Amino acid sequence: MADETHGGPDRRSVTAKVLALLDAFTPRAPELTLTQMARRSGLSLSTAYRRAAELVEWGALERDAEGRYRIGLRLWEVASLAPRGLGLREAAMPFLEDLYEVTRENVQLAVREGHELVFVERIAGRHAIPVLTRVGGRFDLHSTGVGLVLLAHAPVDVQDGVLRGPLRSHTPMTVTDPARLRALLAEVRRQGYAVSAGQVTTDALSVAAPVTGARGEVVAAVSLVVRMGEARPAALAPVVQAAARGISRALGSGPAVR
Amino acid sequence: MADETHGGPDRRSVTAKVLALLDAFTPRAPELTLTQMARRSGLSLSTAYRRAAELVEWGALERDAEGRYRIGLRLWEVASLAPRGLGLREAAMPFLEDLYEVTRENVQLAVREGHELVFVERIAGRHAIPVLTRVGGRFDLHSTGVGLVLLAHAPVDVQDGVLRGPLRSHTPMTVTDPARLRALLAEVRRQGYAVSAGQVTTDALSVAAPVTGARGEVVAAVSLVVRMGEARPAALAPVVQAAARGISRALGSGPAVR
Numbered sequence: 001m002a003d004e005t006h007g008g009p010d011r012r013s014v015t016a017k018v019l020a021l022l023d024a025f026t027p028r029a030p031e032l033t034l035t036q037m038a039r040r041s042g043l044s045l046s047t048a049y050r051r052a053a054e055l056v057e058w059g060a061l062e063r064d065a066e067g068r069y070r071i072g073l074r075l076w077e078v079a080s081l082a083p084r085g086l087g088l089r090e091a092a093m094p095f096l097e098d099l100y101e102v103t104r105e106n107v108q109l110a111v112r113e114g115h116e117l118v119f120v121e122r123i124a125g126r127h128a129i130p131v132l133t134r135v136g137g138r139f140d141l142h143s144t145g146v147g148l149v150l151l152a153h154a155p156v157d158v159q160d161g162v163l164r165g166p167l168r169s170h171t172p173m174t175v176t177d178p179a180r181l182r183a184l185l186a187e188v189r190r191q192g193y194a195v196s197a198g199q200v201t202t203d204a205l206s207v208a209a210p211v212t213g214a215r216g217e218v219v220a221a222v223s224l225v226v227r228m229g230e231a232r233p234a235a236l237a238p239v240v241q242a243a244a245r246g247i248s249r250a251l252g253s254g255p256a257v258r
Numbered sequence: 259m260a261d262e263t264h265g266g267p268d269r270r271s272v273t274a275k276v277l278a279l280l281d282a283f284t285p286r287a288p289e290l291t292l293t294q295m296a297r298r299s300g301l302s303l304s305t306a307y308r309r310a311a312e313l314v315e316w317g318a319l320e321r322d323a324e325g326r327y328r329i330g331l332r333l334w335e336v337a338s339l340a341p342r343g344l345g346l347r348e349a350a351m352p353f354l355e356d357l358y359e360v361t362r363e364n365v366q367l368a369v370r371e372g373h374e375l376v377f378v379e380r381i382a383g384r385h386a387i388p389v390l391t392r393v394g395g396r397f398d399l400h401s402t403g404v405g406l407v408l409l410a411h412a413p414v415d416v417q418d419g420v421l422r423g424p425l426r427s428h429t430p431m432t433v434t435d436p437a438r439l440r441a442l443l444a445e446v447r448r449q450g451y452a453v454s455a456g457q458v459t460t461d462a463l464s465v466a467a468p469v470t471g472a473r474g475e476v477v478a479a480v481s482l483v484v485r486m487g488e489a490r491p492a493a494l495a496p497v498v499q500a501a502a503r504g505i506s507r508a509l510g511s512g513p514a515v516r
Contacts, residue, residue: 136338
């Protein structure tokens, strides 16, 4: 079935256009009018309208009372089958709960996606230090504890790409010098956990450990985020590492977990 | 761009074919070979291959080390923007955690999707009675506590559709008689909570309450699932209703929450 283009040739495939419509939604713009959706996806209004209607029919998009579009529950259902999303989260949850119960601090679980990380789960203590993360949200790899773990165990080309920069400086403590960052990553691999002390916000410290999959590869990172000065990283590391090992075991990882 | 069909005319649009590929994945089949994906979506191998390649390029699908396809993290990221999925879940989480902490029982959050419910969150106590639910999983509306709440507040045509049946009997306690079910739903609306006693499994009892949205409409249901005989429903109802009200308030619901 042919897809007509308007207002000049749009050489993208229909699949690409459909995905562009989904891509129009962001954490800052979770609800969009047809016009906004068309503009953000670079589609003509009529193409956006027809594709959106098909997505609504299936349930990938929903319309609210004012006629605005938003991501539909049906898409969330299918996406819940992503092994690196809810699958990982389900396996990890008992260990994250335990970690939260014994510490009452922020607990985070993240995976790497390209040159960034995505938070898959977060348990935020009501009285714990506020953190900016959102489940499903992204962050850079070179500043957070989970990011440093994921970067330390990433393929060489990913490390090189990240180290080439730009490396955003969140605070004066963020390590943005490539040589220092490389040494830091080697240290993370050597000691088996990462410490981010004031490198994201000056008042927070995180300790993170790697989660390994069935083939021993690092598939995720788990961390505890506490207020700076409240605890020594070396004292937090064992409980974080124990949780990471528990999750690794639940994922079928062998005994070679470090 | 035209989409060729093979082995007979396939009149579905490209969008429908792309969505059919995603639909091929289920909780029982979260990883599929190309052949399985093509068969389940009713697409020719070559069409499935081309569409899947586009989905992989965008990140809606991923391939594992053995070349099998699975739902990708990128789709999960976009889907996390669904207001009725993670959005609701984020607003509800503190109240669900509180409910779990004071009871140590199973806590569930569900929304209605057509004639079924979808579990959006579940906190399972390690020592609580085992329940069969999965986040992102579906269940019928006429048996569980959350289902009865959602059905009691569903539009009339949805109620009529569900009551026309078939109504699956999980245990001898499941209410499958339309007239009795209608009376039960009226009771749920009247008392402000639902009780499912042995209607899903003979050993479990659940008490559920409605969560309302910004316009006062019921958007979700929260429940506590305990072992039969461990607590009286009337004793559990207030704590479940309090959690439901807290979530409703977080969603911007007015004071008219019942």
